[in-house]
Amino acid sequence: MAAPLVNAPKRVRRGEVFEVRTLISHPMETGFRPGTNGTIIPRDIIEHVRCRFAGETVLDMALSPAVSANPYLVFYVRADAGGALEMEWTGDKGFSASYSTAIVVE
Amino acid sequence: MNVGCTRRAFAGGFAVALLPLAANATPETMREAIREVTGDRAVRGGRIVLDIQPLIDNGNTVPMRVRVESAMTDGDRVTALHVFNEKNPQPHVLSVRFGPRAGRAEIATRIKLADTQKVVAVAEMSDGSLWTAGIDVIVTIAACIEGLE
Amino acid sequence: MKQGSAAVAFFALLAATALAQGIADPRRSGFDDMGTALQAIQRDDFSNPAALWLAEGESAWNRQAGSAGKSCADCHGGPENMRGVAARYPAYDTMLGRVVNLDGKIEDCRIRRQKADPLPHESRARVALEAFVARQSRGLPIVPPDEPNVGAAAAAGSALFTRRMGQLDLSCAQCHEQRAGQRLAGSIIPQGHPTGYPVYRSEWQSVGTLQRRLRNCMIGVRAEAFAYGSPEFVALEAFLMRRAAGMTIETPAVRP
Numbered sequence: 001m002a003a004p005l006v007n008a009p010k011r012v013r014r015g016e017v018f019e020v021r022t023l024i025s026h027p028m029e030t031g032f033r034p035g036t037n038g039t040i041i042p043r044d045i046i047e048h049v050r051c052r053f054a055g056e057t058v059l060d061m062a063l064s065p066a067v068s069a070n071p072y073l074v075f076y077v078r079a080d081a082g083g084a085l086e087m088e089w090t091g092d093k094g095f096s097a098s099y100s101t102a103i104v105v106e
Numbered sequence: 107m108n109v110g111c112t113r114r115a116f117a118g119g120f121a122v123a124l125l126p127l128a129a130n131a132t133p134e135t136m137r138e139a140i141r142e143v144t145g146d147r148a149v150r151g152g153r154i155v156l157d158i159q160p161l162i163d164n165g166n167t168v169p170m171r172v173r174v175e176s177a178m179t180d181g182d183r184v185t186a187l188h189v190f191n192e193k194n195p196q197p198h199v200l201s202v203r204f205g206p207r208a209g210r211a212e213i214a215t216r217i218k219l220a221d222t223q224k225v226v227a228v229a230e231m232s233d234g235s236l237w238t239a240g241i242d243v244i245v246t247i248a249a250c251i252e253g254l255e
Numbered sequence: 256m257k258q259g260s261a262a263v264a265f266f267a268l269l270a271a272t273a274l275a276q277g278i279a280d281p282r283r284s285g286f287d288d289m290g291t292a293l294q295a296i297q298r299d300d301f302s303n304p305a306a307l308w309l310a311e312g313e314s315a316w317n318r319q320a321g322s323a324g325k326s327c328a329d330c331h332g333g334p335e336n337m338r339g340v341a342a343r344y345p346a347y348d349t350m351l352g353r354v355v356n357l358d359g360k361i362e363d364c365r366i367r368r369q370k371a372d373p374l375p376h377e378s379r380a381r382v383a384l385e386a387f388v389a390r391q392s393r394g395l396p397i398v399p400p401d402e403p404n405v406g407a408a409a410a411a412g413s414a415l416f417t418r419r420m421g422q423l424d425l426s427c428a429q430c431h432e433q434r435a436g437q438r439l440a441g442s443i444i445p446q447g448h449p450t451g452y453p454v455y456r457s458e459w460q461s462v463g464t465l466q467r468r469l470r471n472c473m474i475g476v477r478a479e480a481f482a483y484g485s486p487e488f489v490a491l492e493a494f495l496m497r498r499a500a501g502m503t504i505e506t507p508a509v510r511p
Contacts, residue, residue: 005310007301017209025307027460030218032195057205061213064198066191068167068216069460070304076209078178159292163442164457164511169292169302246441 004099006087011104012079020051020058021074024089024097030065046071046091053103054083063091079105131197136190136226139197143188143228144236154239156227165219165245174211174229174237178204183232184211193223219245282502285445288436289511293457297509305386305455305507308379308462312387315380321371327384330368334391341389342397342504345493347404354408356492358385358464359484376483382462386453389506396503397450399496408486412494415487421478427491430472442511447472448499449492451508462507465492 004024012018024046031043045065051058058077077085082105089097131139140149157171174184189199199217211229219225226240286294296302316327316334331337344357351363358376361384365371374381399405416427430439431447438444452465459467466488470480481487 003310005301005306021301023301023304023307028218030195052205053207056207057203058207058209059202059204059213061200061202063200064196066194066196066199066218068218070307072214072216072302072304074171074214076212077207078209080207159290161290162292163290164293166460167293167296167457169296 004087004089004097006085006099006101008077008085008101008103011106014079014081014105016079016105017076018079018103019074019076020085021072022049022087022099023070023072025070026089026091026095028063028065028067028069028071032065044092044095046089046095048088048090049073050088050090051075051077052084052086053077053079054081079103081105130193130195130220131191133192133224136192136197136224139190140188140226140228140238143186143230147234147236149228149236149238151238153237154227154229156225156239156241158225158241158243160242160244162219162243162245165221165247168217168219168243168245169214170217170225171214172212172227176211176231178208178211181232184229185232186230187211187213188228188230189217190226190228191217191219191223192225193221194219199225219243221245280501282448282499283446284448284450284502284505284508285510286451286505286508288443288445289509293509293511296455297451297505303455303507303509305453305462305509308383308386308453308455309390309507311379311383312385312390315384316387321365321369323368323370325369327364327369334387337388337391339392339395341392341506342395343400345405345408345489345496346400347402353486354404354489354493356465356489357389358466359489361385361388377463377467379461382453382464385464386462386507389453389504392504393506394503396501397496397499399493399500405493408490408493409497410494411487412490412492415491416494421473421476423476425476427472447495448502449495450499450502451505451510453506454508454510456510458511465495468510 004022007021009018026046027044028046029041029044031040033041035041043065046063049061049063059075061073063071082103085101085103087099153175155173158168162168172187172189174187176182176184178184184204186201186203188201190197191199202213204211222244224240224242226238229237286297300306319326341357344360345354348355348360355363358381362373366373419426427447430444434444435446436443449465453462455462466483469488469491473480
């Protein structure tokens with residue numbers, strides 16, 4: 001599986017609100033679909049996406065099977081102080097992925 | 107024209123995949139799911155912009171943007187945002203809790219819609235007030251669906 | 256175009272007449288037939304989920320593989336050297352002595368030059384490499400080679416295109432020429448041009464090749480689909496590329 005793709009600015013001005021865009025490979029199998037042999041394909045989804053910036057929570061999103069495969073998420077962060085933008089995706093079957101990048105606030 | 111290449115003519119695919127198996131969400135189950143969030147508190151229309159194209163050609167990939175009007179300051183914050191639907195197998199789509207670093211109460215993502223239906227967003231504010239908005243989306247499903255191989 | 260059948264002639268003639276009269280080319284990409292939501296995803300590289308496949312393809316391009324211990328980059332340099340390649344495949348390969356599509360040519364390089372194990376058709380790694388190579392030609396016009404073997408393949412493809420098949424007894428042309436633009440259970444039947452492949456197809460929730468798309472159409476009319484990599488599919492691809500000559504490569508496109 002590919003690493004998550006995260007698009008965020010490297011530098012922002014203090015107090016600025018910046019956009020973060022993320023994409024991650026995942027089937028988001030609903031748990032309602034029959035497979036080739038007629039039995040239901042077990043649910044396999046990302047259940048949570050969390051983002052922290054400079055040690056504090058930006059958001060915590062709970063996903064259902066109704067979120068599309070290869071989840072795409074755009075959200076907005078306030079840059080009061082610089083620090084690490086940390087993302088975490090967790091889900092069924094022990095799925096876990098993370099991403100971290102430093103953002104300079106000037 | 108009847109070339110026979112209709113959704114019903116094919117095995118597998120989205121229509122079969124999402125619709126007939128589970129007891130699907132209905133307007134009532136959606137209302138119940140919303141009540142789990144709101145309880146008996148009043149829910150007012152407004153403050154939310156729920157943006158989905160009204161006509162969608164494939165329900166597997168439905169772009170959605172939700173924005174709640176709020177300064178996102180200590181005194182005026184959106185604490186949580188929930189999205190529900192009427193006709194997928196389950197009424198929940200997603201829930202977002204916003205923390206102190208959230209710059210706006212706004213997200214964009216993509217969702218699955220099993221049929222033409224209403225999508226509803228509910229926002230919880232730091233002052234305890236609740237706001238809602240809904241949108242009707244028409245979903246046409248891809249015609250030639252991949253057979254199960 | 257002399258080997259072309261009625262179908263080639265149809266679009267080629269329309270295109271030529273249109274150009275002569277200064278009217279717009281009557282050919283339209285499937286892009287023009289899809290809803291604004293999917294169009295917006297295709298227009299925005301980062302929001303197109305195919306970005307995930309391109310990233311995988313890029314790392315595969317730079318990674319050593321096989322017992323030769325060489326990466327694509329070791330022999331070919333930067334991916335920009337692949338610019339234009341996707342616009343002229345299928346092509347005749349003198350070494351292999353047959354017409355191959357881009358996927359087949361890449362696989363040939365993997366096996367013969369990298370001495371790597373074959374990758375299954377439509378496997379993620381294989382599709383990702385093709386998408387990455389084809390992406391380098393985005394924006395370029397399709398220029399099928401003027402070469403007799405490719406011409407013969409296109410002619411065979413043209414015959415397949417007009418042959419009725421499956422329990423529904425329909426030819427490709429009956430949908431993609433005669434009924435193009437009409438609705439079929441809600442979706443618009445596109446003219447069926449190969450401009451965007453590999454594509455992210457919403458129905459698949461993944462990136463797939465042109466042959467996977469063609470298999471879907473064949474299964475759709477309840478015909479037995481040709482095998483991946485079969486001469487029939489390469490012929491159909493050669494024909495579709497001629498029919499779309501001059502149209503712009505969109506890879507990786509998004510489709511319903």
